[in-house]
């Protein structure tokens with residue numbers, strides 16, 4: 193059985209604000225399925241004596257002091273932006289009209 | 292659009308029981324952001340307080356700010372919470388340009404603080420608001436929507452985004468659903484946010500200014516018929532003042548009641564509170580928790596506060612605002628009800644500072660709770676933002692005490708102060724509001740009044756002292772109120788004895 197359905201891929205694409213064609217949906221669903229099934233194999237070796245691991249290093253409480261470090265210059269920040277105006281990133285309207 | 296006939300508030304709460312829940316965001320006043328060293332100062336040029344970490348540039352790695360962790364724990368302790376022995380940050384994934392990383396670093400099922408409570412007093416009755424969780428996250432960038440109605444998301448064709456705010460530590464405080472409030476729900480909601488603000492302000496971890504957005508509140512409201520299950524809730528966002536908290540709950544109760552009365556059902560949705568009309572309108576449809584695909588943040592190691600450190604922080608908590616109010620009530624010699632209105636008006640610190648600046652408790656309270664409270668209410672701003680400072684109010688009262696102005700003139704002086712014309716003494720001279728203390732000028736006005744009212748003068752000469760009031764009125768009229776009524780009366784009686 194597939195680990196991810198075509199509908200789930202379509203849903204994720206919608207959440208990610210990606211316009212995905214029908215043909216791409218089929219292709220991505222297949223590709224993602226291979227990835228998920230491969231990752232799922234880790235579950236096969238996880239026994240009760242192996243706790244779920246979110247961090248590979250056995251560290252806690254790594255903090256820095258509340259001291260200001262230099263920020264980037266505005267022109268540098270915006271240099272990589274597709275579009276900018278008034279010192280800000282310019283992006284298309286995101287939400288559909290709701291009223 | 293809707294043809295529903297809205298019931299009155301009284302009818303609504305007679306038929307339905309409201310359940311409310313509040314999610315409050317507090318922007319911490321740390322020097323730097325939560326996961327990078329960028330400064331957090333308000334009002335800087337756009338995108339000048341950003342770096343690879345808070346811009347989400349590839350390869351940038353976050354490191355948590357100790358001050359942000361400490362402030363969150365202190366807030367949790369002040370709200371009577373348990374502090375987690377071990378917890379993790381989580382990624383909340385969503386694609387919206389206010390977060391350049393495409394996720395917000397937050398906490399999910401492992402909040403730093405859990406299970407607390409806040410007791411709030413409304414008209415002498417105490418309500419316990421239970422706190423479900425207090426967690427740490429980061430603020431988002433600020434979008435300016437252009438092309439449609441200014442600043443509004445609806446109708447905008449594009450957005451301009453500033454990431455100076457992105458990454459500033461934000462503490463979210465979530466209550467458990469609060470039931471059994473009945474008609475008091477809107478007032479209790481407001482009192483809770485007020486108490487929360489006072490508690491956090493006492494910790495000195497945030498300036499908790501609603502009008503500046505460092506304290507933000509989302510209000511959940513649902514209605515159910517008595518004895519029935521809880522109804523579907525809506526979430527009102529954009530609630531930007533204490534007064535709006537109360538208005539938002541109230542208007543949602545009325546709106547939902549109208550729909551339920553007509554046999555309709557409530558849509559679970561996010562709504563935007565409208566400051567001008569006091570009601571809510573539909574907002575962006577919310578993605579569900581599963582859509583956010585939370586997972587533990589791999590780039591930040593777990594937080595495991597040392598119990599000794601937590602105990603130390605707990606021992607060092609400042610006086611609780613409720614305890615402080617009890618103390619000040621004693622010192623000021625006022626009733627519990629009066630103290631409550633002072634607290635509800637957000638005037639405790641203002642009055643305290645006014646007294647520290649030299650005013651008497653009664654004098655300080657008179658102006659903040661009278662003229663200034665009225666003005667704040669009329670213009671819909673917080674008392675602290677009304678335009679007069681504690682030092683100015685103290686100076687105003689001093690001018691009254693020195694006899695330079697009377698209460699009536701003082702109100703005009705205050706009007707000038709609020710309008711930004713300067714300190715009370717400056718406004719008094721600039722507007723020429725000083726009491727006529729020139730005895731010669733007053734004497735002339737008194738003589739004039741006696742000459743114009745021979746009948747009244749005769750009565751006073753015959754010993755009917757009460758009649759002097761009419762002459763005092765005449766003198767106050769010719770001096771346009773700028774005379775001290777007591778002095779005038781003395782002058783009249785001296786002349787006619």
Ligand SMILES: [Zn+2]
Pocket residue numbers: 324327328329340341342343344345346458
């Ligand atoms: Zn940064």
